[in-house]
Amino acid sequence: MASHSPSDLLPSLLAGVIVYPQEDWSPQIRTQVEEHLRCLARELRCVISLARRGAAEAGVVLDLSTNGGVADPLAWDARVHELESDSVFELGVRLSSPALELEAFDALLRRYQRLLPLPAHVPSPELARVLALHRSLHDLTLPLVRADYDHALDTWRWLLWLAPRADFALQCAALFHDVERLESEPLQRTEHLAPDYVSFKRAHARRGAELVGAHLSTLGLPADDLREIQRLVSHHERPDADPRLQLLNDADGLSFFSLNGYGYLRYFGPAVTRDKIRYTSARLSPRTRVLVRALPLHPRVRELLDAEVNTLDPPRDGPAAWR
């Protein structure tokens, strides 16, 4: 497995996003798109520019034209993963009809939020060492391990979005919360075969705590941090009154819906995905359930989520209470 130095891992990979408009957009549509891109760039702290007419296209352009169909995020992944192996890159995106494609564009940027710049206060030498160790555990040539790696980084980024000042132990727990899957499910998933899903997931969390302890003890972290990381990982599969555990559950669930949901559906089919959506929703705080419904989800995942919505608790506060 290739080794990665800490300095490779901390800079953002996505230097910016270039959106290529169609020639026939009216000035009014162009203004609307520009405003949308400005809001999104602020929200996700990234550089998004609308290309000038006739500008040369970036090396790789993702085509979000839906032509009445639905954009396929798994096809985007294959191309983005190719770029990731290089280093910093600019992503080109071609939109044809803004009304349809801006939502797909939002989903695209959420999907790759792990590649966006980190808030300036987050990087530290300790975190760089943890990220390097975390990366070294993943053989990215295995599709399920690749999915777990992306999910770990994405959960970490959701945690930082929910709690920008999340401490080191919480960030490590987000990165390693599913480390047990590297041992039990690197080649095929077995969770749908478990006779008791809840017990299966609790055993996964307990074993994950043992593994994260073994891995991180090689870095000489403070004993208090290590204990806290293990505590968080060992309880991450259940809702909890502890706000730190709830944050971890919320970040994990947000990542499931925004990044993994569609791949999960393709792998397991609708019946298992419906159960997973119910299980994951039950782990979320009421506020995060509201947020999930506002995310740009894949239409088939949204359909299944909508079918479950009536089983969710009504939130006490509205979306405006977020952040």
Ligand SMILES: [Fe+2]
């Ligand atoms: Fe888990």
Ligand SMILES: [Fe+2]
């Ligand atoms: Fe997870």
